[in-house]
Amino acid sequence: MKLSDSRDIAAAPEMVWAAILDPEVLHQCIPGCQSMTGSVAEGFEAVVKQKVGPVSATFTGHVSFSDVVEGRSLTITGEGKGGVAGFAKGGAAVTLEPILEGTRLTYDVDASVGGKIAQLGSRIVDSFAKKMADEFFARFQDAVEPPTEEELAAAAEVEAAAAEAAEEAEATGDGADHKKGWFRRMIGV
Amino acid sequence: MPKDGGIGASVKRREDVRFLTGKGRYTDDINIRGQLYAFFLRSDVAHGRLKSVDTAAASDMPGVVRIFTAADFAGVGGIPCGWQVTDRFGKVMQEPKHPVLADGKVRHVGDPIAMVVAETLDQARDAAEAIRVEIEELPPVLNMKDALKPDAPKVHDELTSNLCYDWGFVEENREAVAKAFEGAAHHITLDLVNNRLVANPMEPRVAVGDYEDHSGMHTLYTTSQNPHVIRLLMGAFVLGIPESKLRVVAPDVGGGFGSKIYHYAEEAAVTFAAKQVKRPVKWTASRSEAFISDAQGRDHLTRIELALDKDHNFLALRTETHANMGAYLSTFAPSIPTWLHGTLMAGNYKTPLVYVNVKAVFTNTVPVDAYRGAGRPEATYQLERIIDKAARELGVDPVELRRKNFIQPDQFPYQTPVAVVYDTGNYQATMDKLLELSDHAGFAARAEESKKRGRLRGFGIAHYIEACGIAPSNLVGQLGARAGLYESATVRVNATGSITIFTGSHSHGQGHETTFAQVVAEMIGIDASQVEIVHGDTSNSPMGMGTYGSRSLAVGGSAMVKATNKIINKAKKIASHLLEASEQDIEFKDGKFTVAGTDRSKTWVDITLAAYVPHNYPLESLEPGLEETAFYDPSNFTYPAGAYGCELEIDPDTGKVTILAFTAADDFGNVVNPMIVEGQVHGGLAQGIGQAMLENCVFDENGQLLSGSFMDYAMPRADDLPFFKVDHSCITPCTHNPLGVKGCGEAGAIGSPPAVVNAVIDALQRGGYSHIDHIDMPVSPARVWAAMHQR
Numbered sequence: 001m002k003l004s005d006s007r008d009i010a011a012a013p014e015m016v017w018a019a020i021l022d023p024e025v026l027h028q029c030i031p032g033c034q035s036m037t038g039s040v041a042e043g044f045e046a047v048v049k050q051k052v053g054p055v056s057a058t059f060t061g062h063v064s065f066s067d068v069v070e071g072r073s074l075t076i077t078g079e080g081k082g083g084v085a086g087f088a089k090g091g092a093a094v095t096l097e098p099i100l101e102g103t104r105l106t107y108d109v110d111a112s113v114g115g116k117i118a119q120l121g122s123r124i125v126d127s128f129a130k131k132m133a134d135e136f137f138a139r140f141q142d143a144v145e146p147p148t149e150e151e152l153a154a155a156a157e158v159e160a161a162a163a164e165a166a167e168e169a170e171a172t173g174d175g176a177d178h179k180k181g182w183f184r185r186m187i188g189v
Numbered sequence: 190m191p192k193d194g195g196i197g198a199s200v201k202r203r204e205d206v207r208f209l210t211g212k213g214r215y216t217d218d219i220n221i222r223g224q225l226y227a228f229f230l231r232s233d234v235a236h237g238r239l240k241s242v243d244t245a246a247a248s249d250m251p252g253v254v255r256i257f258t259a260a261d262f263a264g265v266g267g268i269p270c271g272w273q274v275t276d277r278f279g280k281v282m283q284e285p286k287h288p289v290l291a292d293g294k295v296r297h298v299g300d301p302i303a304m305v306v307a308e309t310l311d312q313a314r315d316a317a318e319a320i321r322v323e324i325e326e327l328p329p330v331l332n333m334k335d336a337l338k339p340d341a342p343k344v345h346d347e348l349t350s351n352l353c354y355d356w357g358f359v360e361e362n363r364e365a366v367a368k369a370f371e372g373a374a375h376h377i378t379l380d381l382v383n384n385r386l387v388a389n390p391m392e393p394r395v396a397v398g399d400y401e402d403h404s405g406m407h408t409l410y411t412t413s414q415n416p417h418v419i420r421l422l423m424g425a426f427v428l429g430i431p432e433s434k435l436r437v438v439a440p441d442v443g444g445g446f447g448s449k450i451y452h453y454a455e456e457a458a459v460t461f462a463a464k465q466v467k468r469p470v471k472w473t474a475s476r477s478e479a480f481i482s483d484a485q486g487r488d489h490l491t492r493i494e495l496a497l498d499k500d501h502n503f504l505a506l507r508t509e510t511h512a513n514m515g516a517y518l519s520t521f522a523p524s525i526p527t528w529l530h531g532t533l534m535a536g537n538y539k540t541p542l543v544y545v546n547v548k549a550v551f552t553n554t555v556p557v558d559a560y561r562g563a564g565r566p567e568a569t570y571q572l573e574r575i576i577d578k579a580a581r582e583l584g585v586d587p588v589e590l591r592r593k594n595f596i597q598p599d600q601f602p603y604q605t606p607v608a609v610v611y612d613t614g615n616y617q618a619t620m621d622k623l624l625e626l627s628d629h630a631g632f633a634a635r636a637e638e639s640k641k642r643g644r645l646r647g648f649g650i651a652h653y654i655e656a657c658g659i660a661p662s663n664l665v666g667q668l669g670a671r672a673g674l675y676e677s678a679t680v681r682v683n684a685t686g687s688i689t690i691f692t693g694s695h696s697h698g699q700g701h702e703t704t705f706a707q708v709v710a711e712m713i714g715i716d717a718s719q720v721e722i723v724h725g726d727t728s729n730s731p732m733g734m735g736t737y738g739s740r741s742l743a744v745g746g747s748a749m750v751k752a753t754n755k756i757i758n759k760a761k762k763i764a765s766h767l768l769e770a771s772e773q774d775i776e777f778k779d780g781k782f783t784v785a786g787t788d789r790s791k792t793w794v795d796i797t798l799a800a801y802v803p804h805n806y807p808l809e810s811l812e813p814g815l816e817e818t819a820f821y822d823p824s825n826f827t828y829p830a831g832a833y834g835c836e837l838e839i840d841p842d843t844g845k846v847t848i849l850a851f852t853a854a855d856d857f858g859n860v861v862n863p864m865i866v867e868g869q870v871h872g873g874l875a876q877g878i879g880q881a882m883l884e885n886c887v888f889d890e891n892g893q894l895l896s897g898s899f900m901d902y903a904m905p906r907a908d909d910l911p912f913f914k915v916d917h918s919c920i921t922p923c924t925h926n927p928l929g930v931k932g933c934g935e936a937g938a939i940g941s942p943p944a945v946v947n948a949v950i951d952a953l954q955r956g957g958y959s960h961i962d963h964i965d966m967p968v969s970p971a972r973v974w975a976a977m978h979q980r
Contacts (some may be wrong), residue, residue: 115233119897
């Protein structure tokens with residue numbers, strides 16, 4: 001299965017680069033990701049829970065990085081095993097290019113699946129992969145792009161409400177604030 | 190006037206009452222107290238080295254009773270192959286090991302690695318998730334021609350190559366055939382693919398193993414076409430259980446089409462496990478599992494060549510086929526592309542010289558074995574396609590070219606150049622019948638009418654012959670079969686005259702319970718409701734070889750007739766005693782024993798009662814009771830034949846093919862139940878048209894089966910098929926079995942694929958696409974459209 005596309009992201013290439021290599025960003029952006037740990041040098045260990053057509057599975061896998069050209073391009077390779085559901089593996093060549101609006105991210109994915117998920121046929125698997133990619137980038141752009149004026153105003157209202165609620169019961173979340181632009185704020189932009 | 194009972198009557202199928210009201214008792218309906226559930230963890234890669242299988246964590250999961258891996262089966266045999274083919278150099282085929290569970294390597298997607306036995310199926314499945322399997326992936330061998338290259342990865346490390354055998358038939362004719370081609374006026378060549386199919390019976394495979402500790406008795410309930418064969422193979426070759434301690438039951442079975450002939454690993458695994466855990470163990474295949482674990486069908490790559498003289502007489506035929514065996518040798522796999530294929534290459538024609546070369550190849554795919562027709566559809570397809578191609582290249586009528594080269598009605602018995610002797614046949618008659626029923630004469634006008642509507646109309650003809658009633662044991666023994674192919678029957682007459690028949694045949698949709706009863710009812714002269722057919726249980730029926738190769742009536746029916754004749758002979762002796770007449774003077778008709786020329790008679794029930802209440806009985810010369818067993822071993826195959834015609838239209842804008850009419854004129858010899866025969870032909874046609882138009886196995890470059898569900902594997906549906914015109918009034922009875930029957934189960938699937946493809950080519954060429962002389966099956970809209978636009 002091959003999947004190629006490009007996305008224009010309203011953030012500087014340096015920020016996009018840092019985000020791609022941040023396990024927490026990937027954790028938040030990969031749909032169904034339950035954990036993502038590790039480092040760029042050692043690779044990441046990931047657990048992703050997903051439903052492909054009628055098959056639900058928890059994929060555990062390893063992601064590694066190669067051909068790294070700092071700030072410009074890299075190759076991501078990974079393999080996930082989903083038990084009796086089968087496996088998915090593949091690679092993505094990712095290139096970043098500065099453009100007026102920020103960064104153009106281009107990716108070429110070459111992936112293959114095996115076992116039960118392959119048996120379901122390419123119609124399900126291909127559209128599933130496309131959906132996963134769309135969802136990933138929607139979340140990724142959310143993380144790295146600055147919020148618009150309207151979004152800021154809306155967020156302020158929500159925050160005010162949340163502050164009230166927090167007085168009554170202390171927040172028990174994982175501590176991360178995942179509203180739009182959270183990665184920007186986290187790294188202090 | 191049509192009969193309403195007995196031989197020749199369209200009696201309604203008595204078994205349908207239970208099948209159509211949900212009362213059938215299938216293997217999955219069998220649940221034994223204390224039963225556990227098995228789940229097989231299967232390989233999700235096509236080829237790899239099995240580095241480790243760690244079941245530690247999985248074993249602690251809730252409900253898990255035991256997890257079996259290859260190591261547990263170290264003390265038992267592998268899954269045996271039932272046929273050894275000798276190659277053209279006199280060497281026996283390469284026969285790889287076939288472990289019950291993958292040992293050392295995995296060789297196809299679906300290869301079982303471990304079996305989890307747990308209290309519930311969900312628990313077994315959950316535990317399978319927790320098994321840690323480490324596989325070092327190896328490049329898969331998928332393409333048959335690549336598989337034979339010297340540097341190809343090997344499916345089986347212990348073999349010298351991926352070549353199972355290189356078979357030549359008749360090897361002595363090789364040179365003569367080559368010579369005939371050199372001098373021939375015309376030389377026609379065609380390359381084609383016989384597409385791989387999944388059998389897809391309605392009921393997936395199921396196996397329940399049971400073990401009785403105190404007696405050491407094993408019972409296997411399984412979805413099989415031949416329970417005795419499974420008992421022999423599994424008992425003797427895999428688990429080492431004597432037949433007396435092993436009962437195999439195949440209850441109602443929801444279709445087989447060949448895929449339930451074979452002994453499968455799951456059967457051995459649950460039987461073995463039941464003894465180990467001392468509880469019954471059940472396995473039921475999911476549909477997804479069936480796609481990657483049931484033996485598949487066909488999968489041949491063929492080049493066929495036909496030499497003709499200037500008058501268009503066939504001089505010689507030569508074929509070279511690569512036949513896919515898949516990853517292991519399934520029970521009868523080696524015999525399909527050889528003895529069930531090469532021996533039919535003469536077809537209905539008097540071609541004097543035939544040479545068939547078959548290279549059987551191992552690949553990292555699901556094993557391939559017999560599927561409805563088994564070898565004969567592959568032979569018929571290539572032969573009938575090249576004859577059509579020859580007719581087109583030579584500019585002659587495909588019907589006339591066939592007629593000219595047919596074995597003529599007065600030439601029977603006919604010795605073909607490929608070993609077999611056809612006993613009877615009349616191919617001109619079936620061709621006449623086809624042309625009449627299909628209104629062949631009116632085709633031109635219909636084609637013209639289609640043209641006005643912008644459609645391309647075509648008519649395709651195929652004539653087939655098959656070898657059924659499999660088979661003479663001494664002959665198949667010489668050809669490498671490791672089993673006999675007789676059939677058996679016990680006819681038990683009960684005290685008050687009713688009859689219970691135990692047959693070694695097995696019915697999984699064929700209607701034996703109805704037709705077998707019709708035959709015996711007519712022979713005895715009682716109502717068929719008094720005759721009960723019992724099959725499928727090794728504990729009550731004599732050793733039989735089961736049902737496949739359209740053999741049940743021709744071989745199993747003959748055994749039953751033989752046993753019934755023994756009954757009649759004994760009954761006459763009893764009657765002669767009761768009537769105080771000489772045995773020679775006793776006439777038996779319509780259930781009545783009469784002293785010839787008198788009105789003194791005894792009824793059937795008088796005799797059966799006397800046999801079991803022998804107060805007035807010749808005890809000094811005759812045993813009491815009335816029960817006889819017979820084994821029948823045929824002296825030849827039977828040779829059903831027929832002419833098939835397909836009329837269709839192609840939409841040139843989309844390439845979509847619509848079959849408008851399909852006509853089958855068959856010679857099945859004598860017919861016991863015309864309605865059931867018609868149903869068998871309908872089913873066969875649906876499967877043959879399915880192969881020609883829709884069905885196909887597609888593997889990706891990694892050996893993953895992409896058409897692995899009904900979403901992508903297109904099964905024929907009612908609206909893909911026309912109303913069939915089916916005729917079996919052309920009858921040349923078989924000369925060597927007592928009923929004169931030939932068998933009808935596979936014909937439809939054999940004759941229809943070439944008729945469809947011939948019709949597609951006819952439509953395209955008539956429509957001006959003269960560059961198209963072949964399209965491989967399935968003739969999907971995409972393939973037809975692509976051919977039309979490729980110049």
